[in-house]
Amino acid sequence: MISSIITGFFFLYGLILGSFFNVVGLRMPNGESIVRPRSYCPHCHRTLAARDLVPILSYMWNKGHCRYCGNPIPPGYSVMEFITGLLFAVTYQVFGLTPETGMVLLFISVLVIVTVSDLAYFLILDKITFPAFFAILILRFFIHPNESYESHLIGAGLGFGIFYIIAMFARGGFGLGDVKLFAVVGLFLGWPRLLVVIMLSTCLGTLFGLLMMVAGRATEGRKTAIPFGPFIALGSVLAVFFGYDLIDWYWSLFW
Ligand SMILES: [Zn+2]
Structure with a gap:
């Protein structure tokens, strides 16, 4: 029971960090700041509100489209968020609450950012x-x-x-x-x-x-x-x- 709750926390933590890793992987190669400007729609450049930034759920609520201009949002962001969440949860399941879990989470974080930037910009x-x-x-x-x-x-x-x-x-x-x-x-x-x-x-x-x-x-x-x-x-x-x-x-x- 407690183990499932902790697993859930690891999943959520990975989901949220995965969303951040998308931003790092997509912006850093352009020399853009990671914190400013706030996330925006790639089509209409409208700044996204908090309700547009909930990992995966926003994508489902808005049915994969920008709420302002209606253009489709690539599903890649949500996929990477989900994969990160899943990997964080599995890491806890396999390594438990050990120092190696921290090490593996660090390693996975690096791998996710690298994957995003390599897919987007080579x-x-x-x-x-x-x-x-x-x-x-x-x-x-x-x-x-x-x-x-x-x-x-x-x-x-x-x-x-x-x-x-x-x-x-x-x-x-x-x-x-x-x-x-x-x-x-x-x-x-x-x-x-x-x-x-x-x-x-x-x-x-x-x-x-x-x-x-x-x-x-x-x-x-x-x-x-x-x-x-x-x-x-x-x-x-x-x-x-x-x-x-x-x-x-x-x-x-x-x-
Ligand atoms: Zn838009």
């Missing part, structure tokens, strides 16, 4: 990955329940090193923003689960690319840009919750 900002890296570098020294601190440092080095080399050879298509994100991911997860993220994100990214080609969105000879950041984020989230299970399963295939 950008992963240093302004996000650098502070995240140094915060995790310090916090992981004290909180590392699954891996040694060294494993986390090796993860950071591997994540950066492997993808820095790839980015050097694959001119375009794989940006330095992705490289720095992999450094953050490796630092957070430690090197064994970093390998899981590399497997998952490249497989999911390739699969998605193939599906897009089959769907005829990608025309031959022309590169259709697909941001890779969201796949790194998706792989990372899966590795947070299932990383060690996936590693065990993988080894069980050989032993």
Whole structure:
């Protein structure tokens, strides 16, 4: 009972923060302030009232349209809010009220912001990955329940090193923003689960690319840009919750 109430709080907390992460991910790449102006409709630029800003519910009340000009609002905002809420709730369910829960919430927050900005602008900002890296570098020294601190440092080095080399050879298509994100991911997860993220994100990214080609969105000879950041984020989230299970399963295939 108490556990369900706390889970509900984590969900709400994630919903509200998810709404804030949308704003950060969409405004920061433009150099806009995160707090001013207040949120506005992208079509008619009317400042939104408090009742227009309730995560998910406003979207449902207004049936996905701006209350002032009637233009459709992209559902992406609500989807990201919901995903953030869900991930926060699952984090509590899996890790309980532990320091690692705080760590995972921080990591998920970074991943959500990165996903929003990469989807919207093909950008992963240093302004996000650098502070995240140094915060995790310090916090992981004290909180590392699954891996040694060294494993986390090796993860950071591997994540950066492997993808820095790839980015050097694959001119375009794989940006330095992705490289720095992999450094953050490796630092957070430690090197064994970093390998899981590399497997998952490249497989999911390739699969998605193939599906897009089959769907005829990608025309031959022309590169259709697909941001890779969201796949790194998706792989990372899966590795947070299932990383060690996936590693065990993988080894069980050989032993
Ligand atoms: Zn409007």
